[in-house]
Amino acid sequence: MNKVFCSIFAVSALMVSTAATAHSAPMSGNYAIEMRGYTPDQMPASATGLAPFPAPEAAIGVLNLNKSGTVTGELIYSTGTSVTAPTTCGDTGAPCFNGSSSTITGGTFTVGANGLGTLAFTDTNSGRSFIFAVVVDAKGREFRGTSTPAVADEATAPILAIVGEKQGHIRAS
Numbered sequence: 522m523n524k525v526f527c528s529i530f531a532v533s534a535l536m537v538s539t540a541a542t543a544h545s546a547p548m549s550g551n552y553a554i555e556m557r558g559y560t561p562d563q564m565p566a567s568a569t570g571l572a573p574f575p576a577p578e579a580a581i582g583v584l585n586l587n588k589s590g591t592v593t594g595e596l597i598y599s600t601g602t603s604v605t606a607p608t609t610c611g612d613t614g615a616p617c618f619n620g621s622s623s624t625i626t627g628g629t630f631t632v633g634a635n636g637l638g639t640l641a642f643t644d645t646n647s648g649r650s651f652i653f654a655v656v657v658d659a660k661g662r663e664f665r666g667t668s669t670p671a672v673a674d675e676a677t678a679p680i681l682a683i684v685g686e687k688q689g690h691i692r693a694s
Contacts, residue, residue: 548632548661549588551688556580556651558668558681560600576601578679583618583688584625584642592628592640595619598647605646632657640666640683653683662687 559575582596597606597616606616607624627650628642636657643650655666668681 548586548630548657548664548687550586552584552586552664552685553688554580554582554584554594554596554683554685556582556598556681556683558679560679578681580644580681582625584628584640584685586630590629590631592625592630592642593623594625594628594642595621595623596625596644596646598644598649600647605644607646630655632661638664640664649679651681651683653681655683 557579559577561575578598578600580596580598582594582598584592584594586592595607595618597604597618604616606618607621608617608619609615610617624645625642626645628640630638630640632638632655636659638655638657639652640655641650641652652669653666654669655664657664664683664685666683668679668683670678
């Protein structure tokens, strides 16, 4: 119930801030994204320890959105206890991107004339699927949103906020 309320509240607040803006540009191109939030507390009442509950979750990545409404990309994702990534960097073993845009699959997005929409994708490295209610700025340069559970009473789905900013083209001089 809290998750649904939080998602509705966040999207409602975003709707108020963009309600008077007409949308002239569709979302397309590469968007740098950041996701932050947590997984609801699943700690049993008898458990002890120093682990943070609720468990923090975070991700950074790149989404490629095309005009037909499909999403591809890459994501480095931390569940608070593990980190998944497309590849690792050299001898360090640190998580890295590989530039292939192939680790995010099954992605779709839709945006209405009022700038409200849905963004959904699956990260193959972590095995997680995400669905977000989003608000897009009038020129398609930025979106913000909150996660929604894939199943109405899904108690263990992460509660995340997402921000995406369109990346410009680099021009050789």
